Amino acid sequence: MITTTELTKRYGNFTALDSLTMQIDKGTVFGFVGPNGAGKSTTMSILATLLNPTSGSAQVGGYDVTEKPKEVRKLIGYMPDFFGVYDNFKATEYLDFYGASYGISRADRMKLIPQLLDLVNLTEKADFYVDSLSRGMKQRLCLARCLVHEPEVLILDEPASGLDPRARIEMREILKELKAMGKTIIISSHILPELAEMVDEIGVIEYGKLIAKGKVSDIQSRMKANRVLQVRMANRAEEAVVYLQQQPHVTMVLQDEKGLHVHFGGTDEDQTNLLARLIQNGFPLLSFSEALTNLEDVFLEITKGGGAHDEQQVKLD
Ligand SMILES: Nc1ncnc2c1ncn2[C@@H]1O[C@H](COP(=O)(O)OP(=O)(O)OP(=O)(O)O)[C@@H](O)[C@H]1O
Known part of the structure; x- marks a missing residue:
């Protein structure tokens, strides 16, 4: 559904996006992760037909973003990281305005707007002025705005940024509903762990380059190759350390x-075999478990040594 080939964007001598090649299949929810300034917004702006690449190409739904921008715009809903809402509109009027600008008939708008407000949990705020809404509500209204023309593809640039934990959870639930509707979604974020439940694939971008891309489950199993097992013993811990150090696949034992x-x-x-051997040898195990691998670990593992700019920038929340 989305393809980029050697996509490059330069601002003067500075390369913001460096030969980005990737493919996102229909119905996939793709999490785009990377530190500040990595090139996420640049990629999304190009996909949204708002910025021309310096070289390379991008297609959405088979249409080239520079050659067929009108066709692409019909297919996409784009939520930028900084968006303006018109404060002197009520929530309903705001959506009505956007619906009309997409050429949707008044009769259809009257049907559609309550559905959209329901989807983004703003039914009760339908007649509230936009400027009276909280940041989270404004962000959800903006998401509803992206959906007025029922696009197949959603390009969401940090839709949960600046939201408190409760508002993020609400946003996540809405995105899950959109995924269930079969939309193809590309979503950028610094808070990947919170997207874990709904993201099928992640792409990690740094210095304008895609440094890793894959199914969340694949990346997690890659990390499993370096898993850490946590073992608690009632006693004989020292003896167990010596025993474990001699076992196959054990690279280090810390206590x-x-x-x-x-x-x-x-x-x-x-x-499983290691656990069986510990039991056969009579070690008094209280627990034997695998340390949980979350997406934050995956991200940090992949970007480690890859030049994450500083601690602040790789911080995911
Ligand atoms: N119009 C511009 N002129 C010059 N440099 C720009 C321009 N727009 C973006 N850049 C630079 O390009 C790089 C990529 O920016 P981009 O906004 O795509 O990153 P990002 O990954 O979205 O970051 P963030 O998470 O902070 O939004 C940054 O170094 C940025 O300063």
């Missing part, structure tokens, strides 16, 4: 007040 931390490079089956 602290919480127990043993076993760095393990084996498969799930190898892990």
Whole structure:
């Protein structure tokens, strides 16, 4: 549904986007992650036909964004990271204005607007002035605005930025509904862990280059190759350290007040076998578990050494 080929954008001598090649299939929710200034907004603006690439190409729904921008615009709903809302409109009037500008008939708008307000949980605010709405509500209204022409593809640039945790959860639930409706969604964020439930794939961008892309589950299993097992023993911990260090796939064993931390490079089956051997050897296990791998770990692991600019910038929240 979305394809970019060697997509490049330069501002003078500065390369903001560097030969970005990627493909996002129909119905996929694609999380676009990277530190500030990595090139996410630049990519999204090009896909939204608002910015021309310096070289390379991008297609949405088979249409080239520079050659067929009108066709692309019909297919996409774009939510920029900074958006203006017209404060002297009521929420309903705001959506009505956008619906009309897309050429949707008044009769259809009257049907559509209550549905959109319901989708973004703003039915009760239908007759409230936009400037009286909270930031989270304004952001949801902006999302509704992107949906007036029922686009197949949503390009959402940091839709949850600046929202408090409750408002983020609300936004996430709406995005889940949009995914269930079959939309193809590309969404950028610094708070990837919160998107984990709804993102099918992630792309990690840094210095304008796509440094990793793949299914969330694949990337997590890549990290599993370096999993850490947490083992708690009733006693005989010192003996267990020596025993574990001699076992296949164990690369390191650390011990602290919480127990043993076993760095393990084996498969799930190898892990089962290791547990069986500990039990067979009579070690008094209180617990044996795998340290959870979340998307934040995945992100940090992938960008490690890749030049994450500073701690502040790779911070995900
Ligand atoms: N109009 C412009 N002129 C010059 N440089 C620009 C322009 N727009 C963006 N840049 C630069 O291009 C780089 C990529 O910016 P972009 O906004 O795409 O990053 P981003 O990943 O979206 O970051 P953020 O998460 O902060 O929004 C940045 O270094 C930015 O300063």
